[in-house]
Amino acid sequence: MALICGWGRFPAVDTDLLTPRSFDAVGDAIAATSGGIARGNGRAYGDAGIGVSQTIAMTGFDRVRSFDPATGRVRLEAGVLLSDLIDTFGPRGFLPYVVPGTRFVSVGGAIAADVHGKNHHCEGGFGRYVDSILLRTGTGETIEVSHEANPEVFLATIGGMGLTGVILEATLRLRPVETGWIRERVISASDLHAAMRALDAGDSATYSVAWIDCVARGSDLGRSLIYLGEHARASELSDGTEAFPRGRDPRLTVPIDLPSMTLNRFSVRAFNELYYRMGARRAGGSHLVSIFPYFFPLDGVGAWNRIYGRRGFLQHQCVIPQDGALAVLGDILDRVSRRGDASFLTVLKKLGQGDGLMSFPMPGYTLALDFPVTGSIMNFVDEIDRLVVAAGGRLYLAKDARQSRATFEAGYPALQRFKEIRASLDPTGKIRSKLSQRLFDEVRP
Amino acid sequence: MNSRKIVLVLGGSSDIGRATARSFAKAGWDVQLAGREAVALEPDAADLHARYDINASTHRFDVLDTASFVDFVAGLPALPDVVVSIVGLLGSQQTAERELEHAATIMRSNYEGPALILGLFAEKFLARGSGSIVGVSSVAGDRGRASNYVYGSAKAGFSAFLSGLRARTSRGGVHVVTVKPGFVRTRMTEGMKLIGPLTVEAPVVGDAIFGAVERRTDVVYVSGKWRLVMLIIKALPEAVFKKLKF
Numbered sequence: 001m002a003l004i005c006g007w008g009r010f011p012a013v014d015t016d017l018l019t020p021r022s023f024d025a026v027g028d029a030i031a032a033t034s035g036g037i038a039r040g041n042g043r044a045y046g047d048a049g050i051g052v053s054q055t056i057a058m059t060g061f062d063r064v065r066s067f068d069p070a071t072g073r074v075r076l077e078a079g080v081l082l083s084d085l086i087d088t089f090g091p092r093g094f095l096p097y098v099v100p101g102t103r104f105v106s107v108g109g110a111i112a113a114d115v116h117g118k119n120h121h122c123e124g125g126f127g128r129y130v131d132s133i134l135l136r137t138g139t140g141e142t143i144e145v146s147h148e149a150n151p152e153v154f155l156a157t158i159g160g161m162g163l164t165g166v167i168l169e170a171t172l173r174l175r176p177v178e179t180g181w182i183r184e185r186v187i188s189a190s191d192l193h194a195a196m197r198a199l200d201a202g203d204s205a206t207y208s209v210a211w212i213d214c215v216a217r218g219s220d221l222g223r224s225l226i227y228l229g230e231h232a233r234a235s236e237l238s239d240g241t242e243a244f245p246r247g248r249d250p251r252l253t254v255p256i257d258l259p260s261m262t263l264n265r266f267s268v269r270a271f272n273e274l275y276y277r278m279g280a281r282r283a284g285g286s287h288l289v290s291i292f293p294y295f296f297p298l299d300g301v302g303a304w305n306r307i308y309g310r311r312g313f314l315q316h317q318c319v320i321p322q323d324g325a326l327a328v329l330g331d332i333l334d335r336v337s338r339r340g341d342a343s344f345l346t347v348l349k350k351l352g353q354g355d356g357l358m359s360f361p362m363p364g365y366t367l368a369l370d371f372p373v374t375g376s377i378m379n380f381v382d383e384i385d386r387l388v389v390a391a392g393g394r395l396y397l398a399k400d401a402r403q404s405r406a407t408f409e410a411g412y413p414a415l416q417r418f419k420e421i422r423a424s425l426d427p428t429g430k431i432r433s434k435l436s437q438r439l440f441d442e443v444r445p
Numbered sequence: 446m447n448s449r450k451i452v453l454v455l456g457g458s459s460d461i462g463r464a465t466a467r468s469f470a471k472a473g474w475d476v477q478l479a480g481r482e483a484v485a486l487e488p489d490a491a492d493l494h495a496r497y498d499i500n501a502s503t504h505r506f507d508v509l510d511t512a513s514f515v516d517f518v519a520g521l522p523a524l525p526d527v528v529v530s531i532v533g534l535l536g537s538q539q540t541a542e543r544e545l546e547h548a549a550t551i552m553r554s555n556y557e558g559p560a561l562i563l564g565l566f567a568e569k570f571l572a573r574g575s576g577s578i579v580g581v582s583s584v585a586g587d588r589g590r591a592s593n594y595v596y597g598s599a600k601a602g603f604s605a606f607l608s609g610l611r612a613r614t615s616r617g618g619v620h621v622v623t624v625k626p627g628f629v630r631t632r633m634t635e636g637m638k639l640i641g642p643l644t645v646e647a648p649v650v651g652d653a654i655f656g657a658v659e660r661r662t663d664v665v666y667v668s669g670k671w672r673l674v675m676l677i678i679k680a681l682p683e684a685v686f687k688k689l690k691f
Contacts, residue, residue: 019635063492074495088496 008045037433040106046401047434078108094174113398114159127158138426159356192222456531460631464651479506508558555599
């Protein structure tokens with residue numbers, strides 16, 4: 001038995017941790033389990049990567065099967081990390097089309113959560129660039145799924161949180177790039193309305209995201225810095241600049257759990273004030289940034305989840321449909337700023353249509369908040385959930401640890417179809433996670 | 446013909462073996478992977494080729510089958526520039542205390558086999574006048590402990606062999622590296638209680654091995670902390686040491 005938790009360190013659950021070394025051993029693990037789930041690099045925040053009774057570690061499967069330098073098509077095992085993919089193929093002129101805020105996620109995890117990046121509004125999610133998936137199902141079969149073969153299972157697997165089976169391998173299309181640099185433009189917005197308008201105006205930019213000062217109140221509510229970005233061409237680099245900057249290991253690692261009082265309304269306020277002012281000073285012109293700080297700002301600090309102390313933290317990420325989003329987001333931000341203890345880094349961005357049956361994205365705005373786990377936090381986020389449900393929005397499963405069944409069911413209308421597909425692949429319920437148990441597995445006597 | 450340098454990795458299917466092969470391949474070296482089951486190495490050879498566009502071949506090698514060593518070396522498509530032995534067997538100390546055969550297998554896997562095969566390559570490299578030999582030994586060889594002295598003594602023998610070989614070959618242009626990884630999170634140590642700050646991941650060992658070859662380092666403690674730890678452990682008087690539960 002091992003005590004396993006997600007990146008948010010809440011909840012921590014005792015399950016068997018299995019480390020199979022071959023695909024056959026993965027099959028044996030599934031055959032023997034009474035409720036198991038595959039786990040990649042453990043970057044899901046909540047309970048998505050924790051099995052009901054067994055958790056199957058997949059990071060040992062990290063081989064690249066084949067790569068075509070003419071097309072950028074790569075076949076690889078599911079445990080390869082995006083960081084590894086970037087380090088290996090970046091210098092050869094290819095990057096993943098979609099990356100989330102950390103590069104330390106596995107390919108299998110990125111597919112299972114259909115992760116989105118700063119380009120979702122125009123280029124879609126990770127799953128859009130997956131050509132096919134090798135899946136080991138609950139019945140013990142190994143099947144290849146794609147838009148042509150088993151298309152329904154394919155679309156249920158993208159964003160399916162690993163619940164259609166264990167993802168063993170996948171074929172991805174990579175993006176041809178000339179450099180590992182992004183031409184970034186920063187815009188400062190004085191309030192939420194301006195921030196949303198700036199994101200709308202940035203629709204044609206490949207990458208766009210807003211950082212929100214969630215402590216600001218009143219007329220400053222929602223004041224933001226908006227970051228737009230484009231891949232830099234080789235001709236844009238000055239002489240002597242390395243075309244592919246190297247991704248460094250975190251320069252600073254948080255060595256211990258910080259006392260929970262480190263983050264309080266004063267320190268967060270001071271940090272946010274400084275961050276906003278420094279960003280606002282850079283606003284206007286454009287400059288080149290390496291892909292690493294651009295895409296993965298928090299990867300610069302190792303084990304940053306420890307900043308929140310031993311009790312862990314909750315990440316809350318919702319998406320609100322376009323219509324009426326301004327009022328709902330304003331209401332949420334107002335409650336958060338009045339509470340005052342939240343969000344080291346609050347992020348707002350636009351999403352487009354999701355590709356998978358259970359993919360999180362829908363056209364609208366997504367807001368990501370962090371809260372340290374404290375006594376009163378659960379009631380507070382429940383309150384936010386009610387606003388999200390009323391607005392027709394939903395929560396991101398890769399970050400969820402506590403939403404209610406009702407919130408979940410209201411947000412994911414394709415659930416019934418997903419359950420049917422799962423039942424056909426896994427009639428005896430071998431593949432189950434703490435997340436599925438919490439949100440939608442049939443309650444067994 | 447290509448002019449890329451070649452590294453031979455003995456024990457190529459182990460976690461450290463795979464990581465070492467990647468560290469060399471990343472720098473543009475061709476790789477020969479050797480292990481008990483050559484077929485099982487093919488996905489790793491394909492991985493190296495796909496990632497780094499280098500040539501990778503697979504070869505059957507059994508460290509206990511010393512009679513096959515001469516043919517193994519002769520059968521390689523090319524004499525490598527560097528040979529790395531990662532072969533080893535932790536085994537079970539408790540079983541080894543009761544079963545001679547298990548104890549002998551641990552001794553032969555960690556000392557006899559690796560020493561003989563590297564000795565063979567040393568002759569070839571001396572004849573050519575160049576080459577590097579890397580032996581992965583262990584901090585466990587620095588002092589015999591109650592909990593794993595069968596393994597530790599074999600590693601001690603291997604370390605002594607490497608140090609003597611180094612002294613002999615250094616004048617002939619052949620460099621010998623002794624690597625002492627300490628705790629590494631691998632299949633071998635799965636389920637063991639490892640001390641976090643003293644534990645490294647396999648790729649760190651691979652990069653350390655590549656760096657030691659490039660810089661011609663003699664003895665490498667992969668995590669510098671181990672050098673200090675072992676300095677203290679080696680300095681303890683025997684009368685104290687034997688009373689420690691350790």
